[in-house]
Structure formats: C-alpha cells, structure tokens
Amino acid sequence: MEKRNELYSGKAKSVYTTDDPNRLVLHFRDDTSAFDGKKKEALNRKGAVNNQFNAFIMEKLEAAGIATHFDKMLSTQESLVKCLKMIPVECVVRNIAAGSICRRLGVQEGITLEQPVFEFFLKNDELGDPMINDYHIAAFGWAESVHVERMKKLTLAVNDVLKPLFLSAGLLLVDYKLEFGLYEGELVLGDEFTPDGCRLWDAETRAKLDKDRFRQGLGSVVEAYEEVGQRLGITFNY
Ligand code: C5P
Numbered sequence: 001m002e003k004r005n006e007l008y009s010g011k012a013k014s015v016y017t018t019d020d021p022n023r024l025v026l027h028f029r030d031d032t033s034a035f036d037g038k039k040k041e042a043l044n045r046k047g048a049v050n051n052q053f054n055a056f057i058m059e060k061l062e063a064a065g066i067a068t069h070f071d072k073m074l075s076t077q078e079s080l081v082k083c084l085k086m087i088p089v090e091c092v093v094r095n096i097a098a099g100s101i102c103r104r105l106g107v108q109e110g111i112t113l114e115q116p117v118f119e120f121f122l123k124n125d126e127l128g129d130p131m132i133n134d135y136h137i138a139a140f141g142w143a144e145s146v147h148v149e150r151m152k153k154l155t156l157a158v159n160d161v162l163k164p165l166f167l168s169a170g171l172l173l174v175d176y177k178l179e180f181g182l183y184e185g186e187l188v189l190g191d192e193f194t195p196d197g198c199r200l201w202d203a204e205t206r207a208k209l210d211k212d213r214f215r216q217g218l219g220s221v222v223e224a225y226e227e228v229g230q231r232l233g234i235t236f237n238y
Pocket residue numbers: 090092098099100101129175176177196197198199211
C-alpha cells in the first residue's frame with residue numbers, strides 16, 4: 001500500500017488517498033480544536049494517543065460484530081481505513097446529561113438519564129452543527145430511511161459494548177458522537193472514537209478525562225487521554 005495525496009484536512013485529522021481506490025490513510029495530528037474551530041492548539045503526543053486509542057476501540061467494536069472502516073494501524077499517528085461514502089450527520093448518544101443538552105433543555109450537568117438519549121446533528125461547521133431529526137434527513141435526502149434506522153441501532157449497540165468496557169476501567173461513558181458511511185452499500189462506522197469525541201468521567205470523582213479539559217481550559221488534556229488509555233490496558237508508542 002502506497003500513501004499518495006492529501007484528500008482532505010480536517011480540524012484534527014488529515015486524510016490521504018492510497019494506490020488502492022478503496023483505502024485511505026487517516027493521519028491523527030496533534031491539533032486540537034473546539035467551538036467549531038474558534039479555539040485551537042497543538043498538543044504534544046495527542047495525534048499518537050488518539051490514533052492508538054481509536055485502533056483499540058475500533059477493534060473492540062469489530063470483535064462485538066459492529067462493522068467499522070478500520071483496517072490496521074500503519075504507524076504511531078496513522079491508520080489504514082476503508083474509503084466510505086460519508087453520511088453528513090453526527091449520531092450522539094448520551095447516558096448522563098452534559099454539554100449541549102444542558103444548555104438546550106436547562107437540565108443540570110451530571111443527571112443520569114433514565115434511558116440513553118439518541119440525537120442527530122447536521123455536520124455543518126458554518127451552521128454550528130444544528131440538531132436535526134429523521135424528518136429533516138428524509139426531506140433533504142441526507143440518508144435513506146433504512147440507513148437512518150440502522151445508524152440509531154448501531155450507535156446504541158456501541159453503547160452496549162463501550163459503556164461496560166469503560167466502567168470496568170473505572171470510567172463513566174457520559175456521551176459520544178459517531179459518524180457513519182457506506183462501503184459497498186453497507187452502513188459502516190467511520191471517523192474515530194477517541195476522547196476528542198466522547199465524554200469520560202472518573203466513576204468515583206467524576207473528574208473529566210476527555211476534550212472538555214481542553215474546552216474548559218482545565219489543562220493536562222493529553223495526560224487525561226493517556227490515563228484513560230492506560231486504565232483500558234493500552235500501551236502507547238510515540
Ligand atoms: O456538544 P454536545 O454535548 O452536543 O456533544 C455531545 C458529544 O458529542 C460529546 O462527547 C462531544 O465531544 C461529541 N461531539 C463531537 N463533535 C461534534 C459535536 C459533539 O465529537 N462536532
């Protein structure tokens with residue numbers, strides 16, 4: 001496999017084509033951003049930590065029967081993935097109230113939800129990723145209804161795999177965001193699963209060990225990600 005041209009550079013990852021039209025290289029950079037790119041900083045080791053964290057989680061999900069785009073790690077900061085036709089929506093599941101749901105509904109951070117809450121958001125930085133529902137997705141043709149139902153089912157299935165996994169490491173999976181795409185007509189989990197796109201709290205102290213440390217200026221961002229990884233049994237290479 002040969003890495004070729006940069007196809008796209010996002011806020012924290014760059015995507016490269018390869019000599020295989022069905023494969024892409026994801027390069028996890030140290031760049032960190034929040035508030036739709038308004039706050040930015042390069043954090044030493046974050047690219048390597050997120051690449052290896054993502055590989056660990058994607059392998060756990062594959063082992064549980066959830067199809068992902070992940071093929072293999074290529075280096076400390078790069079992974080080989082399947083080339084998906086991405087669906088432009090973000091799928092969020094929440095177990096505990098935090099972040100935007102608290103602002104939208106005026107509920108207190110930290111309330112344990114009676115059941116997981118599923119939400120769709122449109123992937124659009126200029127609009128600040130507005131919340132949408134199944135009707136918007138169907139009306140604007142962003143995804144087929146069969147894929148809408150499957151995204152909900154798979155996002156909740158990820159909760160059933162990861163909530164107990166994190167709890168066994170003394171961590172609460174507060175919420176997370178997933179993105180899906182199509183590969184040979186099948187819905188497949190794409191993008192990443194790292195502490196950049198989920199909330200993880202220490203189960204005892206409720207200390208924040210995710211990107212809220214960056215958003216809220218709490219410091220020790222990468223150190224927190226490393227602690228989460230180490231508790232899961234990941235040994236990071238730099
Ligand atoms: O901001 P909000 O509370 O809606 O975020 C819910 C979850 O989705 C959080 O874990 C957050 O990190 C993640 N998220 C993300 N990318 C976005 C929006 C939210 O990873 N663009």
